[in-house]
Amino acid sequence: MTRNLDWKWIGIGVLIMLALNILAGIILGLFLAPQLENAADPADIQLSGGQVALLVIANFLVFAIGGFIVGLKSAGRTILEPGISAAVAVLIALVISGNFSIGGLLAGGLVPFLAGVLGGWIGERRQNTTAGPGAPTP
16 A cells, blocks of 8 residues: 655654754754864864764754654654655755765765654654554554
């Protein structure tokens, strides 16, 4: 059985993920301010392994949390939609930053796509458990 994608929730997911990315960027920017203030050029920024790990984890969590929100709040079964939302959010960020390339989109969008799908799946499971027994399933 095939199902149609819910484009409304893809759009909402993109907005959620972009907002979460901006929020995470502000928080991480405050945390990493000493390194960022002293760098004249982005190539001059030196981060420790722990700081890089923090950035990677935060990036993954942004898309997983965004996917969770979409999966939890949307009606019906929306698991692929958060993944597509994450990929579109990455596309928008690459275009805005002037770093868009197909390779960059594939490399930079795969993990967010998977994080969005995982978050959407967890959100759907949570939605189904909070609906209670006997609730209609979409």
